[in-house]
Every structure is written in C-alpha cells, then in structure tokens.
Amino acid sequence: MPDFYQWFKPVLWQLDAERAHGLALSALRAAPGWCLPFAGEEGGLETTVWGRAFSNPIGLAAGFDKHAQATAALYRVGFGFVEIGGVTLHAQSGNPKPRLFRLTRDRAVINRMGLNSEGSNVVAQNLSRQRGTPLPGPLAVNLGLNKDATDPPSDYGALAQVLAPYAEILTINVSSPNTPGLRALQDPSKLMAIVNAVREASETAIDTRHPTILVKISPDLDATDVADICQLAVREGFDGLVVSNTTVARPRTLQSPQGGEVGGLSGQPLFEPSTSLLRDVYMRTSGKIPLVGVGGVSSAANAYEKIKAGASLVQLYSALVFEGPALIGEIKADLKRLLGADGFATVAEAVGAEHRAGES
Ligand SMILES: Cc1cc2nc3c(=O)[nH]c(=O)nc-3n(C[C@H](O)[C@H](O)[C@H](O)COP(=O)(O)O)c2cc1C
Numbered sequence: 001m002p003d004f005y006q007w008f009k010p011v012l013w014q015l016d017a018e019r020a021h022g023l024a025l026s027a028l029r030a031a032p033g034w035c036l037p038f039a040g041e042e043g044g045l046e047t048t049v050w051g052r053a054f055s056n057p058i059g060l061a062a063g064f065d066k067h068a069q070a071t072a073a074l075y076r077v078g079f080g081f082v083e084i085g086g087v088t089l090h091a092q093s094g095n096p097k098p099r100l101f102r103l104t105r106d107r108a109v110i111n112r113m114g115l116n117s118e119g120s121n122v123v124a125q126n127l128s129r130q131r132g133t134p135l136p137g138p139l140a141v142n143l144g145l146n147k148d149a150t151d152p153p154s155d156y157g158a159l160a161q162v163l164a165p166y167a168e169i170l171t172i173n174v175s176s177p178n179t180p181g182l183r184a185l186q187d188p189s190k191l192m193a194i195v196n197a198v199r200e201a202s203e204t205a206i207d208t209r210h211p212t213i214l215v216k217i218s219p220d221l222d223a224t225d226v227a228d229i230c231q232l233a234v235r236e237g238f239d240g241l242v243v244s245n246t247t248v249a250r251p252r253t254l255q256s257p258q259g260g261e262v263g264g265l266s267g268q269p270l271f272e273p274s275t276s277l278l279r280d281v282y283m284r285t286s287g288k289i290p291l292v293g294v295g296g297v298s299s300a301a302n303a304y305e306k307i308k309a310g311a312s313l314v315q316l317y318s319a320l321v322f323e324g325p326a327l328i329g330e331i332k333a334d335l336k337r338l339l340g341a342d343g344f345a346t347v348a349e350a351v352g353a354e355h356r357a358g359e360s
Contacts, residue, residue, distance in 0.1 A: 004031075005324025017100040017109075021064075021321075028077070028325070029070035044336045045080070047347040049290050049312045050212045050239060052138050052168055056080035056332050057347050058303060061294050061315035062142035062171065062216075063111070067118045068126040072133055078328040081137045083315065084123070086144030086173050087163065089155050091119030095178065102321060103256035103267070107298065109318045111246065112263030114178045115144040120162040127166040140169035142216070143198070147179055152190070157197035164202035170211045172198055175218035175245035177264045183218050186225060188232045191215065195238065216242035217281075219273045219295065220249060226277065230284035240290040242315075243281050244274040267318035271296025275309055279354075282310025287352045298323065300334030307347060308354040 008027070012020040045056035059081040060074050068084040075082060094116025101110045117123070123141075141163045149155045160170055172194055174185040185191060195213065202211050215238060217229060233241060246264025254269065274295025282291060293311025297303050298319035306314050319327055344350040 003324065003326045005326065009324065013102075016098060017102050017321075018097060021100065025065065025070050028073045031073065045332055045339075045347055047080075047312070050169075052212065054080040054313065055137055056335075057307070057311075057313045058328060058331055058335075059083060059140070059292070059313055059315040060320075061317040062086055062140075062173065063113070064317050064320065066116065068123050068130070071127070071139065072130055072135060075136050077325040078332060079137065081140060081169070081313070082135075083140035083142050083169070083171060084127075085142030085171075086115050086117060086176065087120050087123045087141060087159065088115055088117040088144045088146045089120050089149070089159050089162075090146050091122065092117055092146055099263070101258040101261045101263075103254065103258050103265075104322075105255040106253075106259070106267065106269055107319070107322055108254070108256070108265055108267030108269050109321060110258060110261045110263045110265050112178045112261070114147065115176060117144060120159050124162050124166060127163075131166075138168035139166065140171055140214075141167040142171045142173050144173050144176065145179060145182055145185075152185055153193040153197035156194045157201040160198040160201035161205045164205040164211050167211050169214060170198060170202060171214045171216050171242055173216050173245070175216050177218070177220070177246060177248045183220070186217060186221065186229060188228050191229070192232065192236060195236070212239045214238075214240045214242050214292065216245055217277075219244040219247045219270065219277050221277075226280060227284060230281055233289055234285050238289055240292060240312075241281060241285075242292040242294060243278040243311075244270075244295050246270065247273060249273070266295065267322075268296050268298060270318075271298075271302060275306055278306060278311060279309040282352055282355065287355070297331075298327070300331045300338055303331055303335055304338045304350070307350050308352070310352045310355065312348070312351050 060079045062083045065084045095114035099112045143159045246266045278293045290312040292313045293306030294315035297316040303314045
C-alpha cells in the first residue's frame with residue numbers, strides 16, 4: 001500500500017509546523033481505513049498492564065490529539081493505546097504562535113504550546129460523541145493545569161471528575177515545561193495532594209470502573225527529586241509513572257538553527273536522557289510500579305531498549321512527524337523479531353530484563 005504521508009510530507013514541510021500538524025490530524029480523521037498504512041493487528045505483542053489488555057505496547061504520547069479529534073483513527077494506525085490531551089479544566093489559548101518547531105537535522109521538535117486546550121467540557125463532548133464506536137485499546141487522558149489556576153489539587157480533581165467516565169487511564173501532567181510553576185508540583189507534598197484529589201474525584205465520578213492514575217515526570221528533575229518521587233510512588237501505591245516529558249536542556253550536539261527556540265525538546269536527542277531516567281526510576285522502585293517509557297522512540301530498537309530498561313508500555317510522538325503513521329506497523333513487526341531473537345515469548349517477559357543478570 002502506498003505511504004500517503006511520504007507523498008504529502010513535502011507539502012506539509014512547506015507549512016508552519018503547527019498548521020501542518022492540524023492538516024495531518026484532519027486528514028487522519030477523514031481518511032478511509034484503506035488509506036491508513038496499517039489497519040489490522042498482527043498479534044504476538046499483546047500485553048496486560050494494570051489488568052488492562054493492550055494489543056501491543058506502543059502508544060501515542062500526549063500532545064498529538066489534544067482535543068480528542070481523531071482518536072479512533074489513531075488506533076487504526078496501529079497504536080495499542082492513545083493518550084489524548086493535555087486537557088485543561090477551562091479553555092485556554094496557550095502561548096502566542098509560532099510555538100512549534102521542527103528540528104529536521106536533529107530528528108527533534110521544540111514546542112512551547114503552553115497547554116492550549118479547548119477545555120474539559122468540549123473534550124468530554126468530543127469523547128462522548130465517539131462513544132458509539134468502542135476503541136480497540138485503552139484510552140488515556142492527559143490532565144493539564146490552566147495557567148491561571150490557583151488551587152492545583154482542586155483543578156486536577158475537577159478535571160478527573162469530568163473526564164474519568166471516558167478514560168481507562170488518567171495521566172497527571174506536572175511536567176510540561178511551558179506552564180510557569182507546573183513542574184514545581186512534582187514536589188512530593190504537592191504531588192500527593194494532587195494524586196489524592198484525582199483518586200477521590202475519579203472514584204466519585206464513576207461507581208464501578210476506576211481509571212488507572214499515572215504521574216508524568218520531567219527529565220530535568222535532579223537526583224534528589226527523582227529519589228523522593230520514587231519513594232513516594234512506592235509508599236503511596238501509585239499505579240504507574242510516565243517517564244518522561246520534554247526537556248528544557250539543549251544538548252551541544254543540536255545542529256538545527258531552531259535549536260535555540262524556547263520550549264520543551266523532544267525526539268531523538270531526548271532518547272538517551274529519558275531512557276536513563278527510566279532505568280533509574282525502575283531501579284529505585286524495584287520494578288514494583290509499571291512504567292511508561294516515552295522520549296525519542298523512533299524505531300523498534302528504541303522501544304525494545306525502553307522495555308528492557310523497565311518500561312511496560314512505550315509511547316512516541318515526535319517520530320511520527322518525521323516518519324508518518326507507517327512507522328507504527330514497522331516498529332511492531334521489528335519489535336516482535338527483536339523479542340523473538342532474544343528468546344522472549346511476550347513483551348512482559350522482557351520488561352526490565354537488563355536489570356536481571358543473565359538476561360539480554
Ligand atoms: C507539540 C507537543 C505537545 C505536547 N503536549 C503535551 C501535553 O499536553 N501533555 C504532556 O504530558 N506531554 C506533552 N508533550 C510531550 C509528549 O507527550 C512526550 O512526552 C514528548 O514529546 C517525548 O516523546 P517524543 O520524543 O516521542 O516526542 C507534547 C509534545 C509535543 C511535541
């Protein structure tokens with residue numbers, strides 16, 4: 001089947017990155033199934049985390065479909081799960097444009113979107129409209145904070161109240177670098193108040209089925225902060241951690257002229273730091289808490305490295321910008337081969353393998 005994304009990429013590349021993203025999202029939503037590069041599920045990568053079944057461990061990271069506009073189409077591309085959002089309680093426009101930059105030579109992206117969101121009620125309506133078609137995998141919703149919020153636990157709680165009925169997973173985003181003060185909420189006492197508010201709100205929002213609650217952390221935390229968060233997560237029985245969000249660091253190796261733009265860097269240069277943080281978090285939590293590995297994944301080898309470092313599930317975003325949706329099918333086929341070559345019958349067997357002596 002022709003790879004339509006590669007046909008359109010030269011046109012999209014002429015446009016401002018945010019406009020190109022909007023067009024790609026609309027095209028994805030409108031595309032009939034046969035246009036998409038991979039529609040079925042080959043099998044062999046099924047995994048169960050938090051008692052939830054995933055057809056494969058590769059998910060779409062937050063930020064791509066912020067307002068839940070193309071959710072069903074994103075599963076058709078082959079993702080095992082999709083994270084929509086970040087969603088804020090009230091609509092907000094985010095930072096002035098331009099605020100999204102492609103660093104082509106570095107296979108990277110810098111964004112300073114500033115959590116632009118149509119707000120929780122609009123996103124809930126979008127999700128409720130799609131409810132007729134059951135999604136083939138768990139849906140995660142990324143919870144963000146309004147720029148002018150004065151009581152973060154109350155805002156996150158209210159968000160959970162509105163969105164929990166539609167989600168299998170709620171991710172508390174306290175790590176976007178583009179909302180002033182947000183990352184300070186990773187401080188254990190502040191974080192615990194937010195987690196408790198989200199837990200309580202999602203329990204009251206739905207009677208029977210409670211969503212999994214994850215916390216997404218920054219790759220820019222210092223070692224003490226990482227140790228504190230890991231200790232808190234184990235002690236307080238967090239469901240899981242998402243490692244990691246974008247970084248404000250700028251590796252010296254960046255070659256693109258846009259490398260000096262302010263914002264969060266994602267894509268290939270984030271692979272090393274986010275994977276090394278993932279490894280550290282897995283060790284500090286003794287593998288007791290499922291981790292979602294995200295940052296710089298653009299191949300099956302990258303996904304496999306995250307799994308062996310401790311990720312039960314993997315997400316990506318930036319690589320889609322460069323490679324298009326055909327990448328997902330390729331990653332899955334290659335990942336199956338890599339697991340098989342090392343003698344792993346399932347994804348779960350490989351999770352954290354590098355920490356166990358004698359395993360690959
Ligand atoms: C344009 C853009 C918007 C993003 N928005 C969010 C967001 O709203 N919430 C969040 O937790 N992460 C957000 N992210 C971070 C991604 O979910 C992911 O953690 C990061 O990009 C690293 O993955 P990647 O290297 O595969 O892109 C965003 C990333 C990009 C590029």
